[in-house]
């Protein structure tokens with residue numbers, strides 16, 4: 001029986017699963033038919049009319065896929081790391097991360113070359129509370145509206161004139177060979193990405209040593225350390241996905257640098273923390289940055305964000 005990879009059925013998800021399959025084949029000299037990609041629909045794929053936060057949050061893109069893994073209908077799952085909640089079902093682990101793609105957000109627009117050049121009152125569509133808040137911080141004179149759907153759907157809505165501009169992860173555009181859609185790229189210092197953005201995560205059953213041994217060969221250690229830091233930051237801070245939250249860790253020569261941010265929905269109030277240390281301290285660095293933000297922002301302020309203000 002082939003090794004079965006469970007994934008969502010969107011073109012981006014399929015491209016990511018094929019990348020994992022190709023790396024596994026290359027690492028272990030496997031044939032095409034030794035690995036099969038199994039596409040499935042998730043709750044997140046079915047919701048087209050609301051933000052994910054409104055739909056009830058966590059794990060909407062992963063639940064059905066994880067069930068397939070638990071039931072033994074698949075041997076590994078491939079996810080966009082930013083869609084994977086910090087809490088995993090019992091018995092499942094994130095066993096590998098591929099080398100990270102570019103973490104930056106891209107500005108997609110036919111009438112302006114950058115966010116700064118949009119005329120006052122222009123409509124920016126995005127379902128991400130983080131992107132909505134960061135857009136309003138830079139341009140409080142713009143209007144932000146919820147725009148959902150996979151990458152292709154959103155590009156279609158832009159063509160149709162539903163919105164004047166949208167934002168997408170450059171990583172996803174690149175994997176779809178659509179990076180030419182980007183009119184501009186955001187500076188990750190002033191417009192930080194989502195935790196996990198640009199990284200592909202492989203999830204497996206913790207007790208499946210055969211598959212875990214295979215998957216270990218494709219893990220990228222620096223990306224794994226960065227993701228450990230980012231996910232621990234998110235874990236400490238975010239009880240729900242109603243909080244606009246951003247951040248990015250990167251490892252160079254064994255040193256990890258992390259910057260994290262929590263921002264109000266209107267973009268007017270934000271709290272940031274930075275850490276650096278050895279990659280081995282990744283988890284502690286993320287946690288301590290989150291605690292600094294909790295201390296400076298205060299629980300009451302964070303609670304108002306979760307209530308949607």
Ligand SMILES: NCc1[nH]cc(CCC(=O)O)c1CC(=O)O
Pocket residue numbers: 080081082083151167168169170171172196197198199200
């Ligand atoms: N929530 C949807 C999602 N999950 C991962 C990506 C892009 C790929 C990535 O960040 O690795 C996207 C689309 C987007 O934000 O543009």
